Each structure stands twice: as structure tokens, then as C-alpha cells.
Amino acid sequence: MGRRLPQIFFGLSLLALVLIVAAVWQASTPSWKTYQRQFLQLEAQGEPNAVTKAAVLATPPQIHQVMLTGLQRVDRCTTCHLGVDDPTMKNAPEPFRYHEGLGSHIPSRFGCTICHGGQGLATDKKNAHGDVQFWETPLLTKEYIRASCGRCHKEGDVPGVPELTEGRHLFETQGCRGCHKLNGVGGSIGPDLTEEGANHRSPEWLERHFLAPNAVSAGSVMPNFHFTKDQARSLTYYMLSLTNEEMGTYYSSERLIPSIEYGRQLFVEKDCIVCHAVGGVGAKVGPDLLGVTKRHSREWLDEQLVNPELVYPGSAMPVYDLETNARKALIAFMSSATPEDAQAIMAHKGTGLAPEDAAIEAGKRNFARFGCAGCHGTELQGGLPNPNAQGGQVPSLVHLADDYTKDEVIAVIRDGRTPPLEDAKGPTPPLYMPSWKSLLSNEDIHQIVEFLWSKQQKKQDSW
Amino acid sequence: MNLIRDIYQSIVRRDPLSTDKGKSELVFLNVWLHIHPAKVKKESLKFKHTFYLGFITFFLFVILVTTGIALMFYYRPYPPHAYQDMKDLQFVVFMGPFLRGMHRWAAHGMVVCVFLHMCRVFYTGSYKKPRQFNWVVGVFLLLLTLGLSFTGYLLPWDQLAFWAITVGTNIGSYAPLVGGKLREILLGGHTVGEAALLRFYVLHVAILPSFMILLTVVHFWRVRKDGGLSRPVWKLKPNKPEQLVTIGAPPQTAPLNAVAASTDKTYGLMEVVTGKPIFETITPDEEEDAVFSYPYAFFREAIALMVTVTGIMAISLFFRAPLEELANPAKTPNPAKAPWYFLGLQELVSHSALLGGVVAPTLMVLALLAIPYFDRNPSRRPSDRKWAIWLFTIFVVANLVLIVIGTFFRGPGWALVPPWVHVVAGAE
16 A cells, blocks of 8 residues: 555546646636637628638637626626627627617617626626526516616606506506505505515516416415406516616616606696697696797706796796606607697696595595505405405495594504404404504595595485 | 756755655655654554544645635625625636635535544544643634634625524524624624624634634644654553653653663753653554654645545536525525524524523533543543443534434424425415
8 A cells, every 4th residue: 555655646636637627628618708709700701801801710709798887787798799789790690699779778888687687797698698596687588678668767658668657557556555565655565566676586477476466376465456468567567677776877867758748747747738828728827838949949948947037037937846857858748739739638627626625636646656445446345355354355445434433544544453353263364454654644644534535425225 | 967956955955765864854854844753653644543534624724725815816895896706706707616616615624524523533532631632722623613614604795695694693692691792793783784794704814714723733733742643542552551741741651762861872952851762652662663754644645635635626616606696684585594514503593592502502612622621531442431432422413413404404484394395485
């Protein structure tokens, strides 16, 4: 044995050397180098003479990356997707094909993962496409990718993605916030949705969940809202767009796209028609807005919207606290507005509201916005199943005034309540009334109660 | 030619290795090798006596220091960057995954080998007089190893790291009075955050390794000074305990071979201090068993080194060190588990926080420290120390069983779930 020791030592040293060589070989043959060689060959094909051809082929392999400090990411996708910003690669095979229709969203400014998902730091296909354990945002499929627009364009109307607008609208009117928190506002019966888009839930799962919560998540407390397929799709889009990333000013400045459509919405919301006319249709307090964008520069109009007194000392126009893009949107709408638009807006507008009606109207908005409608129904009908609560379902609110005083209802809203049990030994009912005192002011609650009382139905006379 | 010979001789001053004098000088004249004796007892080198676990542990530590320093070039101990640096190691640093793999697997290996080494020393009774204190040093080395592994666990700043450290430091906070404060000092706050990452980093790369190196030096020095590598139990002579001499105290029995000081001989300082010749442990009847350290011991050590290094390299070539999602304090995995070597503790904690998290580990460490002083039985033969072996075996098995339960049999909510049952977590 003693004599063979040096041989064994020598053999093991040789093995160590082999292992080192193997490790070096493993490290120096990553798949991206193969892709880069293929791309160079593709590029060289287009070169006219042998010298430039050789020069192209001699390009050393290197990792390409886009540093996006404003988005807090580094995208190395272009290490393999080399033709993304090269229009001559329009018909090249993947992964080298040119990305058409990007508009202002150029890869050097936006990278890839902010829209596509995946793992920007990775340099091999499996990891980069995020199809691995421990990576929460794999690539989005074509069907759902437009949801990503909502990651930056968080408000208003996103042109070409009606699903997002619809999803947001549904979220705020169907009472989702009754159970779900979003950006700090909402109940806590269901999960917080603030970062739902970064949660590694597949879009298909979300969509099926909206159609039938129990089918994909056994024992889910979430009631079936009987959404249509389109509504489920819209809500899925909205969920996928929900991330809580910090974004640099360059990106967050486009939270709201200054579209004409959004401008019209603002025009209606801010009641511009009360003072202004468009081509003679409307009030005559302020100047007629037809062709106003031709009479004044956009800068001038913008300044006028920020601070009317500064432009016209003694101007009667109130100051509206509008953000930059909201003003842009209003100006865009003004440049396109016609008397017919004004007519339509006038027609939609009801007569002025009395103060009591205004409170009821505000209560109705709160009822939807804070999610009461989620359980009690948009028509206060209640009826959602709530096992082992008295009556087995969420109570209807249309006969509230028969059993409660306004003060009692205010107390229930403020402090919350667990429903009385049907069977005292049975399980706790999944749904309960949360306490709203931290989210709603006394005034909000009063308005909601006014709204509830305005909806009370007369008890059927038993005669 | 003369110049080359001059240069060579200025570096290598010993005689050729073919001579006994050369073999001795190789050890004496070399600062790195002189912790060895020039001659060792042949049976001490037997593989089935020590399994070379002490050497392997030391070599793993060398691998850890080397790869650790390399990793430091790529790592920033600050939350947003730490995780990104891990990803960079995985995807763009040349041989980064291999490097990180070696560090991770060597770290796990070291925890295992330190423990096995301790078991070996216990079962062969090698902690007995005069080696008691070296056992104590060894227990501290075990604690340092666990500390290094635990502090290193946080550095990748992924979910695994964050929650393992959160759970691990929570276990410590169950200590009465000081527990909460201790945790706060360790974390630099009440939760695992930036301050904790920086503190763990400094502990991991500076403080703990320094102590580790210091104690390792003491450990090796004491092995030599307490009589060299221990001898296999089966080589012990019947009814005659080993003739070993404690440093600093006069020998209890007259050393063999002791001769009156002669005017013809020059005595070295060592011989004057200890009052005996340098080759004290080798008696004439043992002389035939002794061999020169070169080549017998050195090649065996070198083989142990190569086996360790190639083993870790081979594993790292095929298995990547895991990296989970970015640490997210808002998202608790269920169950959140401490590093595997603390899962026995976590299992105990799940039954009783105070008993399992504080009393049991404290008693365990104290018991380990006390072993060489309480075990007054001088014999190293297994047949003479049945009780000690039984007790220690129960201790080892209980630890292993608890760790296995904690690792494989605990599911969401720390409920007992066998590993072959797949639990779908996250149902809402």
C-alpha cells in the first residue's frame, strides 16, 4: 500500500485537473454563444464582400445588457435576441427577429421584461423565459401580453387595450374592494391584490378563477360573480398589470396617457360645459372652445389650466388640480371637440342635484368604490351563499329600515360584525362584515346610509 | 549550472530525501510541515482508525476560505444588490455557478465532517487525559462551524436565506431575559433587514473565520503536544496505559530511555524544559512501528486533500447551489424552516419554545464540553466504557432523528407530513 501512495496521489491530481478542465469547458460554452455565432452568420450573409464578411464573423462573443435604472432592472435578453431593433431582421428566424410595432417603446429605453415578463438577468433560455422554479414572472403569452401596458399606464384609458379600462371599471363597481386590498384600500377577507401581477399565477388560472373561483381554488371563500368570459378576461388583464414596482420619472410620467377619450371623460367630470360652449353649444360664461387650440399655443392653454389668474388677471375660471397628462388630454380633446360632442355631453347631463340627492349620489359611489356591492349586491339584494351564517347567505339590505335605526347601521359599518351562527357548533362562516372605521370617514358612512335608506322598499302589506 | 544549484540550495537546505536525515530535515526545516513530527506511528495513520475526518474538515475549510475570497469580489452585502449579485454569479460571472457551488457544498460538508470527526474522537476515546482540553477546543470549533454556516446562509438574500435566518434567530430569542436583546444585537434591529445582512457579512468573512483560524492552530498544536495522533484502540497494550507526559508538569513516571545528562552531548532547549529526549513518545519497542512522516504521512494527507477537493468539484459540476426568489418579508413560506442542522432545534421548539430552544441546546453544549472531565474512566477500550458509548450514541441518534423529522416530515403549519405525500400549498 505504502508504495502505491504516490501513484494514487498522482491519479487523483490528474482527476482534479480533468474536473477543472470540465468546469472551464462548462463555463465557456454557454448557449448564448451559439446563438451569437448563428446571428453573426446571418449578418454575414448580407455583407457584399469577403473582407466585411470576415470582420462580422470575427466579432467576439459578449453579453449584451440594457441597464434600466428607472425600472430597476437589467435585461440581458438582447444577448440572444440580437435583431430586436434591426429592421433588416424582419424575416429572420427567432430568436433574431426584428420586433415590429414598438413605436416609442424602444428596447434600449424599456428593455423587454417590463412587458414580456421573464427573467432579464438570465442568459440561458430556460431561466430567461422564467419557466423555472423560484421565478415568479414567466413570459406572458401573446394572448395576455397587452395586460403589461397597465404596468406603466396605470390610469385612464390605454389605447388599444380596452380590457384594462373595462377591468378597472369592473373592479371599482363590482365591490372587489369589499374583500381585497389594493394599494392599501379595501377589506382583508381575500388576499391583497397590490402585487397580484408579480405573483407567478398563470393568466389562465386567473381567468378560470374569475369564471368559477371554486373550480381552481378548492374551498375558496370568493363567491361566483357569474362574470362573462369577456369580463373575466378584462379582470385578468387588470390583475396581471398590478405590480408595485418603483419607476423612474421617465416611466411614471406616462401613468396616464393623454388620449382624446380620456380628455372627453375629464371634460364631462369637471363639468366644463357649465361655463364653456363648443361652437355655440353650451354656456356662454367662458369663451367658446371651438378652435381654441388654433387661437392659442398648447403651452398657453396648459398654463391657463394650471393657473388661470396668471394668464388672465381676474379670470373667473376656477383652479382645477390636474396633473400634466390630464391637462394634455383635455387640450387634445379640445382640439378635436365639435358642437356634436357638446350636444352629446349636454344630453347626458342631468339637471343639478339637490344637496340631499348629492349625498345619496356620493353614498352610491362609496357603496360601489369600497366594495359593499361585492357581498350585498349592486341592487342591495344580498343573497351570496355564506355557509352557517343565519339564513345561509349574505343578508339583503332592501328592508334594512324595518329592523334597524340609522345609528345602528352606522355602528355596524364602523365596527364590523360577525354574522350570527345558524348552528352554534358549526364552522365560522367565511364571509363577515369588516370594520371600516380606518378607511371611511364619518361623512362617507353617513352618505352610504343615506343611499341605503333611499333604496328601502316598502314592506308588503300583509292585508 | 552552479548558479541554478546555488539558488536551489538557498531555498531547499535539506539533504536529499533518499536519506533519513533528509526526511527529518524536510519536516524540521519547513515552516509549513514542522507541526508534524519527523516520525509517526504507523498504526496512527490507519484509515479505519480516524477516517481522516479531521484532515478532511480542515481541507474543506481551506476550500471555503479560497472560494469565499473569490466570491467576495462579486458580492455587495446590501439588500437590493446582494440578490442581484447572486444572479450575476449564476448567469454572467465566468465559472460563477461552479464557484458558488463549491462554497455551498463544502460548507454543508464541513458541518457534517466536524460532527463525524467529533463522533470518531468520542468512540475511540481520544479525548481522554491528557487531551481533555483539545476536546473542548474542538467543541468550540464545532460551534464556530455552525456559526459560519448560519451567517453565510443569509448572504444570498433569497427567500430561503431570509426565512431560515428569521426562524433561526427567533429560536435564540426564546432565552429568558437576554434572548430578545441578543437577537436585536445580532440583527441590528427587530427584523432581518439591511443591518442584519451587513452584520452577518462581517461575522461571516472577518470575525468568525479569524477565530476559526486561531482555534484551528491551537487544536493542531495541542494534538502534537498532547502526544501526537492518537493510536488505534486495537493497538493498545493490555494493562499498560500509554506513557504520555503532560507539558509543564514533571513526568509522573520516569521516561524510558532517560539517561543522566552527559558532558559529551549538547542538549536542546526542549529537552531541558521537558527533562526528556525529543522522541519521547517513541520507546525502543515501538521504534519498529514508527515510520518517517515523509512519505508515509504526507502522501496520505495529500490523498485526503485530493479526495476532498475532487469530491467537492465533482458535486459542484453537476449540482447547482439553490437560489430562490428575492427575499420578501411580506410573503412567509409555509413552513418556514431554519437551516437543516438547526431543524432538530426547531422541531424541539415546536413542542416547547423555552425547553427546546434554550434549555436543550445549552445543556447539549455544556454536556459536550464536560465530557472529558466527567468521564474519569482511563480506559479507551469500548468494552470498558459501555455506558459512555450508549449515552453518546443516544445523543447522536436523537439529534439525527430530530433533524430528519424536521427536514422531511414537516409540512405546512409544521404538521406531520411524510415526504411522499405531496401537499398543494397556497389554497385560499
